[in-house]
Amino acid sequence: MKPYKYYAGLTSQVGFCATPLRLDSYNRCQFSCEYCFASTRQGYGRNERLQIGNPTSLLNRLSRVFEGKISSALDELISHRVPFQLGGMADPFSRIETDKRVTLEYLKILKEYDYPVIVSTKSTKIVDREYLDVITESNIYVRFSITVVDPKLQAKIDRGCPPLEEIAVAAKELHTQGIPVCFRFQPIIPGHEQYFKDYLAVAYESNVKHISAEFLKCPIDANKKFGKSLKVILDDNPIQRYKDLGALKQGREYILPITYRAPVLAAMAKETRGKGITFGFADNDLLLHSDGNACCAASNLYLRDSNYFTANIVSLAKEKSIGERLYFSDFLAGWVPTRAISTYLNSKSRIAVSDSTQPEWLSYLQEMWVGKLGVFSPNYFDGIEITNEHDEHGLPVFIKTHSKIAELVNLSCTSTHPHNRVAEGL
Template sequence: MEKLKQNYTSPRWSMEIPDCSMPMSMDTYSRCSYNCLYCFSFFQKSHTTKGYLTGQPRSVNPEKVIALFENAAVNNTAAANKTDVQFFKYIQDRRIMQWGGLADEFDEYERRNGVTLELLRYFDKIDYPLSFSTKAAWWTEDSRYMELFARHTHNWHVKISIITADPEKARKIERGVPSPQERLAVIKRLADIGIHVTLRLRPFIIGCSEDYPTLIRAAKEAGADSVTTEFFCMESRADDRLKARYAAMSEVLGYDIHQFYMENSKQQGYKRLNRAIKAPIIHRMRELTHSLGMRFHVSDAFCRECNDACNCCGVPPEWGVSQTGNIGNAIIIAREKGFVTFSDVMESINKYFDFPWVGACGYNTGSNKARALLYDTTMAQWLRSNWNDTKKGTSPARAYGGVLVPDGKDENGDVIYRYAIKR
């Protein structure tokens, strides 16, 4: 067996940086051992990473990850590389790091190699706040992992991804993944030692996830204290490999998912379904979750106003570790006072994102032309421009289903957004 190469670059900045409350994202491995048909990471990496489909997985170099955090702690910019320095302020303020954005950190690669475990021992030592996203089960029956987690009920949070309570549908769509019942048992094992656990009902897939009342109640009984959801998004620029995945999903779901998304999504490229389809389901899900005494969170661009906190992944808001300079938080501010200005979220943006936009670690900056035009622009400046360009698809005016409506400008020349309640 080929020795695992430890040259994968992580952490990185999430592509959702405009509306993400924990944009510093960590992946242990370059790929996931699971084979979920809906995986957006598969599409992204199979098209942008040479040899992804045929190559062996790589991992991060634990020594380099540890050096990043050690150098940040003492602000040792001289010893750090240029890329690492952009994370320093975020780490120094102990903002929460998201773990498991593009690959599962506890999958079969981890069982074989143990790189996540090595890093967990370090983060335990420095008591750093973390939020994990996983479908794996075995690690919660391994004392090496659980003894570490038992010490971090105050700042380690876990999201367990389950899309349906139906084991047969799950088996066909989430290939190689433990059954929904096994994952519910994971929730119980973690909750029993005091860990805050969120049911990650993402992606919500029509034809598969309508049994959400059963699933949410089962998660509550197992010990989950919150739910987060987002609808499946479909890449319409699919090649034959991806179309074959959609065809396999369609067989399970009972309808042509590619056709359905093409007919019911207004967006170009990445199809997200229309708000009219999503909103009734999300509102009913929210009502059920609240009736059970659980927090509710939405990472979907539509219905972000249904969030109980600015962190749409379910991190306990009382921890105070989320980054608040994002559009998700702006929507909550507007919901509370009727409008929101850029100055309401500006402080956090200016503090953590003053590095060059073209050099943002792991961030897809697009074409050479875009990089040339924005060469001297910081990420903070880009985020402000995104706020003010009301015709841009990622602006508050365009990306959130009309919840925020432009309503003039403030004394700084920034767009004021008025809250428009929609159901």
């Protein structure tokens, strides 16, 4: 078992995510979810040799950074108190934690610095007494991931994970301790959307503050790597099932069309907000419609003394009103890390920086802005359209528009909603 060299870094979604700092206790997960995102992506998975994180390294880094010694882009983001996402690649509470207790040590260190952290897990171990003693009064926000599927099938899809009933008990306990909880309904299995109401009712009764929701993505190797029960649900041929629903291939995944996803998610958002719970659209192209200003988790509403990485496309668009134009030069008005980011990106995301007169991050953003880094140019996101205009540097100009999804259910695209339990102080 070797040390996990890349236990901390930036997520691949840094170009449109306000919380791109990843922190992992282990390089792989010991749950056996049948859709396992990690095992269907290159470079990670259940078959990788187990590596463990280094709490001492984290402690040394935080100590150094808050003494003013900054040596990397990661350090810059930490110095700005951008929240860590603990469990960005692998669940921090799978079985190995009982023995190695790396997550427990991370949580102690983060509490020492009152550092903001979003914990993502499918486990209820976080409410075991030794963990609860640490996280009480910590600067923490807990996000439980739950598959939206016929409840009778959940145990077969989320193999090895606690049932919803146990997660609900854990959520109530965290609420009692003053710790905000999010239910992340991910993935939503197509054809099982109607069960969302059942899961939402459990969330409401468990005093959950926020719901985020995202449909299942179908990787190109899904027919081989999806589990047996999930393949049965998807007609024993997940890829063909997705194609039949109009899915298009994006990179290594098939994504359901927005015409399928948007009406369903908009209705979920309306019902969730009607119960006084904030809502996040976790599908990337719908991020602009999420409550809060920190991507789908709305963590800016629930964490204290934290800042967010706003030098990204979604954050820029959220600051604009309908009809306002988005210029690349708008990024120059905000904070941008000055040190290199390329070492924190995987090989498929890295760029050859040709303009040494500006920070590397701006070069990365510029490549994304003009569509050279896959699909994630500004007009990929619902509510942003490209114009025929160009700025003085020849870069395209975009405009924030009335969104089709917002019009569909009369949703507002504002950052927060007045009738939620946060505003009411509950």
